[in-house]
Amino acid sequence: MRIFQPLALAFLFSSLGANAASHDKRPFSMHPQAKQILAQDSTSWDQRLPFDDGVITGKLENGFTYYIRKNVEPENRVTMYLAVKVGSILETEKELGLAHFLEHMNFNGLKHFPKNELVDYLQRAGVRFGSDLNAYTGFDETVYQLPIPSDDPELLKNGLQVMRDWAQDALLDEEEINKERGVVLEELRGSRGAQQRMRDQYYPLLLNGSRYADRLPIGTEEIITHFEPTTIREFHQKWYRPDLQSIIVVGDIDPQMIEQEIKRLFADMKKPAAPQERKKYTVDLLDKNQFMVVTDPEMQYTVGQIIIKHPEEEVKTVGDYRRSLLKAVYNEMINGRLGELTQSANPPFLQAGVDIGEFIGGLDNLSAYFVAKPGAIAEGFKSVVRELDRVDEFGFTDSEFSRAVVSMHKNNERAYVERDKRRSDSYVNSYLAHFLKDNSVVSDEYRYQITKELLTTLTLSEVEAIGKQYYVDQNRDVLFLAPDKEEANLPSEATVNAWLGEVNHETLTAYEDKVSDLPILAAEPTKGSIVDRTDLSVIEAKSWKLSNGATVVLKPTKFKNDEILIHAFGPGGTSLYSDADYFDASNAAMLVNSSGLGQMSTVELQKYLSDKKANISPFIGERTQGISGAADREGLKTAFEMIHGYFTAPRIEDDVFQSTIGRIVSSMENRENNPSFVFSEAIQKSLYGDNIRRNPATVPDIQSIDQQKALAIFEERFADASNFTFMIVGSFTDEEITPLIEQYIASLPTQERDNAAKDLHIVEPEKGFEKVVHKGKEDKAQVRLSFYGDYDYTEAENLNMDALESVLSIKLIERLREDESGVYGTGASASYRKQPSGRYAFHIGFGTSVDKYPALIQSALDEIRKVKEQGPTQVDLEKFFIEQKRQHEVNLKDNRFWLNSLNEVLTNEEEFVSIVNIQEDMKKVTVESVKAVANKYLDEDQLFKFILLPDAK
Incomplete structure (x- = not known):
C-alpha cells in the first residue's frame, strides 16, 4: 500500500493544464456540442463541459x-x-x-x-x-x-x-x-x-x-x-x-x-441510520505574507520556494477549460526561459521552475522554486524573481507564444491519434477525479475538438494577464529548506524583502527569443543502400544489411497508431579507455546530448524540437555506445537527421560544458549528509575498492573532465558505424522507412578497426563479508543481503533464477511482514549477465527497527535455507508461472517490450524465438530445478551483509 502525501515539497505540485494529445491531417467531424458552443458568442463559454458519453454511470x-x-x-x-x-x-x-x-x-x-x-x-x-x-x-x-x-x-x-x-x-x-x-x-x-x-x-x-x-x-x-x-x-x-x-x-x-x-x-449496502456529516475542510487564505527557514543535518540541497496562494478555479465550463489552457501556455513559456538560464556558462541555480496550478484545500497557487548553488542563495532567488518581473513588465514575445501554442496543438493531435489505444488506467484516473473532486470528464473526441478550437482563440495578452493575476505580493509564502551547515548563510525575512526590492528597482530589458532558420545538417548525406534482406518470420520482423556494414532490425507493429521507437548499439564503450580517460569517456555522451547538434545550438535545437515528436539521445556505456529515442511519423525524418548528426556533427558547447560541470560539482556539495548516499558509497567501496569505474565520482574527478578530449572520444566511438545494429519498432511501413534508412543510416561513416569491448575483470570478492555503516539520525536500520558470483547464462538458467526471485519474495513477505510484523516491504531481486563473462547478483532488502534487524536477517536466511533444502512449494511456483504468462500476454503487444527484447537478444547473440517462446521454456522450470539453482548460487560463503544503522550515540 502506498501512502499518499501530496505536499512533500511545494514545487512538486502539478498544474491543471490541458491533457496532452500527433499530427493527424485526416478530415474530422467536430463534436456537435463543441460546434454549437464555438458557433456562439463568448457568453457560450459559460456552458458546462459535457460529461463523457463513453462511460456508463449511475447511482x-x-x-x-x-x-x-x-x-x-x-x-x-x-x-x-x-x-x-x-x-x-x-x-x-x-x-x-x-x-x-x-x-x-x-x-x-x-x-x-x-x-x-x-x-x-x-x-x-x-x-x-x-x-x-x-x-x-x-x-x-x-x-x-x-x-x-x-x-x-x-x-x-x-x-x-x-x-x-x-x-x-x-x-x-x-x-x-x-x-x-x-x-x-x-x-x-x-x-x-x-x-x-x-x-x-x-x-x-x-x-x-x-x-x-x-x-x-x-x-x-x-x-x-x-x-x-x-x-x-x-x-x-x-x-x-x-x-x-x-x-x-x-x-x-x-x-x-x-x-x-x-x-x-x-445495492444491499446500508447507510447508518443517522450518518455523520462528511465535512469538507479547506485551507483559508490569511491575507498576509509568511516566511520560514527550515534546516536539517541530512538535507542535501538548499531549496528556495515562493508560493502565492489563490482561491481555486475549478474547470467546469468551456471558459474554465480555456483558462486552464492559458495557464498551461504561461507555464511552458516561463519555464522555457528558466531552462535557458540553466544552460548558460554560469547558471544562477542548479534547477528552477514555475507553475500555476492546483494546491490543496480549495486553493490554487503560483509556485516558484530554485535549487541553489553553494554560496549562491541570493543569486538563485533574485534570478527567479527577475524572470517573473521581466514577464510582468515586458510580457512574452510573439514567437514564444506561437511556439507554445503550436506545441500544445501537436500534443492534442497526438493524443487524438492514439485515442483508440488509450490505456484503461488513464480513463480510471479521470473518473476517479470526477467522483472525488467533481472534476469535469469529457470524451476523447470532445476534448480534441474543443482544445483544437480554443487554442486558436488564445491571445498573448490574456496569457500575460494570467501571470499578473497570480504573481502578486499577497498570500505569499517564502520558504527555504537547507542543510544545517548552511544555517548561517540563510536569509532572514527582512533580507528576502530587501532582495525583492533590489530586483524591483533594477532596470530590466526585454527577453530576446533566439531561434535558428538553419537545418540540423549542413548538407544532405549521400545515400547508401540496402544490400541484403533477411526475414525474421519467427517474430514477424526483418533484418537488413546496409552498404556501410550496419545492420537494421525492423519490427513493424500496430500496438500504437503513431509511435516509433529506435535504439542502436555498437561494441566498445568506455572499456576501451584507460582509467585516466575514464571520466572524459563516461561523461562524453551526456555532454554532447546536453549541447546542440549540427548547425543548431542547445537553445535553438530545443526550440526547433518543441513542436515535434522526435527525441534522440546518444549514450556510451561500459561495453557499448549508441543512440536511443522515439518519434512519430511526422517527426521521423527529424529523428533520422539527429541520428546522422550525432555520428557526424556532434558538439560540446563551451557554455553547456561549463554549466554542466559546475552544476554537477555543486550538486555534490552536501551528498555526504544523505544516509542513503553514504550507505551506497560504502557498499561500492567494500566490493570494488578504489576502482573509479564502480565508485561515485568525486569533485576532482568531475573537474578533471576535459571538454575537447570528451568530444574527441565521442567522435571516435561514433566514427565507425559498420558494426552498429539499429533496431526500429512501431507504426511504420517499409515504404516509409526505407528512404530514411538509405539516406541517414546507410550513409554513416565506417572505418576498418577492431571495436570489440575489453573485459575489465571487475568482479566482486569471492568470499562474502559483513559491512556495517553508521549514518543517520533516525532510529532505523536498512539491510541488504547480497550474493555474487560466476553464472551459467542460458535461457533455462535465467528462468529458474527468475522463479527463485519470485518464490523467495513471496516467502519473505509472508515471514518478515505478515508473520513477524517486522518490515513494511521486502523482496528478492536477481540480475545476471552474459558479457563479458557470466555473472550474477542476488539481493534481499528491507528496512526495520534497530532492535529487530538481527533476528530478521536470520529469518530471511532461514527462508533461503528452506528453499535450498526443500525447494519452493508447487503453489508458489504456480504463482510465478501464471504471473509470467499474464505479464507476457500484455508485453507482446507493447513496443517498448519488443525494443528491449530485441536489444537483449542481439547484444547476447541469442535466438529470436526466445522472445515469444516463454511458455514452452516455462515447462522446464520445476521445484527441483529451482532448488538446484538456489543451492548453486545462494552459497553462504558468497553472502555479503550490508547494514545501515544510525549514527552512534
Whole structure:
C-alpha cells in the first residue's frame, strides 16, 4: 500500500493544464456540442463541459456510485478501483492514522477472503501484490486498485466480490489488527528522514494552520501502537458507507453485465441510520505574507520556494477549460526561459521552475522554486524573481507564444491519434477525479475538438494577464529548506524583502527569443543502400544489411497508431579507455546530448524540437555506445537527421560544458549528509575498492573532465558505424522507412578497426563479508543481503533464477511482514549477465527497527535455507508461472517490450524465438530445478551483509 502525501515539497505540485494529445491531417467531424458552443458568442463559454458519453454511470438508491467503460487496451484486462471519500482529514485526535491503518486491514481479512487469503488468491491468478494490487490513503480519500484478467469469468466475478468486501466487509479481527501494527509502524519508520522532519515544521505555515497540517495520513506512533480495536471498527462503520463510495470499472468487459453485477453486489449496502456529516475542510487564505527557514543535518540541497496562494478555479465550463489552457501556455513559456538560464556558462541555480496550478484545500497557487548553488542563495532567488518581473513588465514575445501554442496543438493531435489505444488506467484516473473532486470528464473526441478550437482563440495578452493575476505580493509564502551547515548563510525575512526590492528597482530589458532558420545538417548525406534482406518470420520482423556494414532490425507493429521507437548499439564503450580517460569517456555522451547538434545550438535545437515528436539521445556505456529515442511519423525524418548528426556533427558547447560541470560539482556539495548516499558509497567501496569505474565520482574527478578530449572520444566511438545494429519498432511501413534508412543510416561513416569491448575483470570478492555503516539520525536500520558470483547464462538458467526471485519474495513477505510484523516491504531481486563473462547478483532488502534487524536477517536466511533444502512449494511456483504468462500476454503487444527484447537478444547473440517462446521454456522450470539453482548460487560463503544503522550515540 502506498501512502499518499501530496505536499512533500511545494514545487512538486502539478498544474491543471490541458491533457496532452500527433499530427493527424485526416478530415474530422467536430463534436456537435463543441460546434454549437464555438458557433456562439463568448457568453457560450459559460456552458458546462459535457460529461463523457463513453462511460456508463449511475447511482444506486443507497448512494453508491459507479462508472463503467469498455476499453480494449490492454486486451483481456480490466482495471477496477474502489474510491472512498474518507481520508485522514476526517480523523479525530484518537483516530490519527486509522484511515490508513484501515486501508491495510482491507488486505488482512475480508468476509469472503479471511486473513491473508486475498493476496494469496490473487497471486494465484497472476496479480502482483504491490504493483497490480495496491491502495493508497490521502488526506481526503482512500483508493483501492485491482487490475485483473477479464477473460476468466470466475476471476472477474471474484474481482467484483473483492470490491464489495473492500467497500464494507473488512473483518477487523483483533489478532490481525495487532499483527498489522508492526507493519504500519515500520512504514512510518521508513518514511522518517530529512524530508519528513522538515515537513513537520513547515506544514503548519504552508497550510495556513489548517486541519491538513495535523492530519498526515501515516498517523502517529502513539495511536498506531495503542488504539483500541473498537476505535477502528467504529471508524469503519462511520465512514465506509455507500454514499461516500464509488466503483470504477474500465477494461475489456461487457458493460451491461458489469452494471448488473454491481447492482446485485452493492445495492444491499446500508447507510447508518443517522450518518455523520462528511465535512469538507479547506485551507483559508490569511491575507498576509509568511516566511520560514527550515534546516536539517541530512538535507542535501538548499531549496528556495515562493508560493502565492489563490482561491481555486475549478474547470467546469468551456471558459474554465480555456483558462486552464492559458495557464498551461504561461507555464511552458516561463519555464522555457528558466531552462535557458540553466544552460548558460554560469547558471544562477542548479534547477528552477514555475507553475500555476492546483494546491490543496480549495486553493490554487503560483509556485516558484530554485535549487541553489553553494554560496549562491541570493543569486538563485533574485534570478527567479527577475524572470517573473521581466514577464510582468515586458510580457512574452510573439514567437514564444506561437511556439507554445503550436506545441500544445501537436500534443492534442497526438493524443487524438492514439485515442483508440488509450490505456484503461488513464480513463480510471479521470473518473476517479470526477467522483472525488467533481472534476469535469469529457470524451476523447470532445476534448480534441474543443482544445483544437480554443487554442486558436488564445491571445498573448490574456496569457500575460494570467501571470499578473497570480504573481502578486499577497498570500505569499517564502520558504527555504537547507542543510544545517548552511544555517548561517540563510536569509532572514527582512533580507528576502530587501532582495525583492533590489530586483524591483533594477532596470530590466526585454527577453530576446533566439531561434535558428538553419537545418540540423549542413548538407544532405549521400545515400547508401540496402544490400541484403533477411526475414525474421519467427517474430514477424526483418533484418537488413546496409552498404556501410550496419545492420537494421525492423519490427513493424500496430500496438500504437503513431509511435516509433529506435535504439542502436555498437561494441566498445568506455572499456576501451584507460582509467585516466575514464571520466572524459563516461561523461562524453551526456555532454554532447546536453549541447546542440549540427548547425543548431542547445537553445535553438530545443526550440526547433518543441513542436515535434522526435527525441534522440546518444549514450556510451561500459561495453557499448549508441543512440536511443522515439518519434512519430511526422517527426521521423527529424529523428533520422539527429541520428546522422550525432555520428557526424556532434558538439560540446563551451557554455553547456561549463554549466554542466559546475552544476554537477555543486550538486555534490552536501551528498555526504544523505544516509542513503553514504550507505551506497560504502557498499561500492567494500566490493570494488578504489576502482573509479564502480565508485561515485568525486569533485576532482568531475573537474578533471576535459571538454575537447570528451568530444574527441565521442567522435571516435561514433566514427565507425559498420558494426552498429539499429533496431526500429512501431507504426511504420517499409515504404516509409526505407528512404530514411538509405539516406541517414546507410550513409554513416565506417572505418576498418577492431571495436570489440575489453573485459575489465571487475568482479566482486569471492568470499562474502559483513559491512556495517553508521549514518543517520533516525532510529532505523536498512539491510541488504547480497550474493555474487560466476553464472551459467542460458535461457533455462535465467528462468529458474527468475522463479527463485519470485518464490523467495513471496516467502519473505509472508515471514518478515505478515508473520513477524517486522518490515513494511521486502523482496528478492536477481540480475545476471552474459558479457563479458557470466555473472550474477542476488539481493534481499528491507528496512526495520534497530532492535529487530538481527533476528530478521536470520529469518530471511532461514527462508533461503528452506528453499535450498526443500525447494519452493508447487503453489508458489504456480504463482510465478501464471504471473509470467499474464505479464507476457500484455508485453507482446507493447513496443517498448519488443525494443528491449530485441536489444537483449542481439547484444547476447541469442535466438529470436526466445522472445515469444516463454511458455514452452516455462515447462522446464520445476521445484527441483529451482532448488538446484538456489543451492548453486545462494552459497553462504558468497553472502555479503550490508547494514545501515544510525549514527552512534
